[in-house]
Amino acid sequence: MAIIINADTKVICQGITGSFGALHTQGCLYYGSKIVGGVTPGKGGLSDENDLPIFNTVEDAAQATGADATMIFVPPPFAADAVLEALDAEVRVICCITEGVPVADMVRTRAVIDERNHGRSLDEQFVLIGPNCPGVITPGPKTGSGESRRDPYTNKGCKIGIMPGYINKHVSEAKTGKAVGIVSRSGTLTYEAVWQTSNVGFGQSTCVGIGGDPVRGVGFIECLERFQADPDTHGVMMIGEIGGTDEEAAAEWAKSNMTKPVAAFIAGRTAPPGRRMGHAGAIISGGQGDAASKIAALKKCGFEIAETPADMGAAMGRAMGVL
């Protein structure tokens, strides 16, 4: 099970001939993802260095390969258009890794996606992940070295994006026999959470990096909703940061809708107001979005709080009653 993607997900890469697109296409192949092709306008008919077919349009790629997911590595000025092209071609999972997309582009793009998703059930909805995100991974058990396409890390997992795959544990490799879902606004903090939850004996069902921009695709609630419905997810770790009110909204949602154990960490307790802390979305402004109020809201709604970023694995353990 897991959420959003699984071992059968067929993935294409938009921007496959760019340096990052090429590098991470290979990384995903070596992990064991079913990467079936790529798109670079003008290079249709050629193959990339891994012998994957290249198409001129997403429509061509989706028709020829049956891809149901895409990862986008095109430069920021063209990223929103790439998302809309994938949507037009009915690609269900659209993962936009690109950092630096103008907010106005995402306001319009998100409005179009919301319109397309109107009235669709959770399983039928288009899922935009990102932009400015590390991607999504549903880990599989280690079955190979991960050093080539012929000998991938796993034959039962799927990684889309730039996360280091090998730090993840499949539930079958976890000493507690439990798997947690992870949803995060920050890339490297996700890796930290994966590492720590693995060390305390959990596997991960799926990890979603939703991205650090103020306007993006799926948020915390959309992921919590899917994790709650997924029988293979036994608890959820949520990693937020300063800026906006998404964590507060997610806390309220979880209070009335989640029965699974939840833990959270909020980055930016010591961040000064008015300064953008790297991510476009990480800024305390207009008296809103500071860490203290987010932590208070999460505590009130039953989240186990990691007091420091080194406490994330232990907090998940406390929430699950294994520590």
Added chain:
Amino acid sequence: MKVHEFQGRELLADAGVPVPAGAVVESIEEAASAYKSVTSESDTKLAVVKAQVHAGGRGKAGFVKLVRSAEEATEAARFMLSHRMVSPQTPPDGLEVTKLLIAAGVDIAKEYYLAITTDRATRRNVLIASAEGGVEIEKVAEENPDAIVKELIHPLMGLQPHQARRVAFKLGFTGKQVGQAVKIMLALSNAYQRLDCSLAEINPLIVTPKNDAHPDGQVLAIDAKFNFDDNAMFRQKKVAEMFDASEENPMELRATRFGLNYIALDGSIGCLVNGAGLAMATMDIIKHHGGDPANFLDVGGSATEEAVTEAFRIILSDKAVKGVLVNIFGGIMRCDVIAQAIVNAAKEVGFEVPLVVRLEGTNVEEGRHILEKAKSDIPTMQAATDLGDAAKKVCAAVG
């Protein structure tokens, strides 16, 4: 990105929003003629001289002055151009002022607040207005939320005239004021979308007293504040040219040139981290163990060895730094790149202060191997097993 008030007024005027006459001066000598030109059509001969710096608290610091003659304007200019402005929002030694705005004073019958920003919760741009203008809108929002009127703007249609009319009537505009206010709201909304703003604010928007020429008074913008989406500057050449490097921290600018994300803070522990979230979290855990971070520094995922070496130069050039914490969880960033940069920085600048290194993730074995080999050349270096251990070690080393 922010621009100066005088630039904001230009952008407003370009958009078709009426603003009182104004002029920018950069010397004491220019003040008298600027005063005369901006007040040539006014009866009161009142003008205001305002220092053009991004920092707030200008009024209390004496850097906004009402003047009634060319002599007073010259005096105000002399004071502002020859003293550094010190306010709670400036560094302790203040800021040098090089540009002044001299604007015609206008009589005010009533003040309003008008702004557009992007509302993250609804993922739409929102028009925010209040009949309680001239004060901090956050305060109004907290003390009297009913005094704030909001209109969500459709992402594809933009602000519609009927929405602007609704706001105008709710704010209590009457007669010909309504049409003027509507025009201003539509112009501000267009400018917000056209210029990729993240904030476009008129505070105060004012109505002048009724007189024979304007029986319903005139609606004017007195002060403008624009912030822009940094991500969109590639298509906003005109706005990008308004960038004033002298308003920025020189170290932060230097970091930007190498693709590093650096923010100077006032503690003693320098941090070098990959990823914005982890960088913030690293600051948090330093504080948790009793230390104080000297900076936020995200080297990003694709930084080269050269950029990371530059990051160390920037951190070590801060004399307040008494220790350095390197916290890397390699995803795209490879641990061997970081390790090599540490070796380079040690050769070039030298680590006289304690250095604590925590490496995990992609190519971690290679990275650890590089540092192990260089250990004898970097005597102040300690390795840490995890994030908690790293924070404890660096806080203990700094004391």
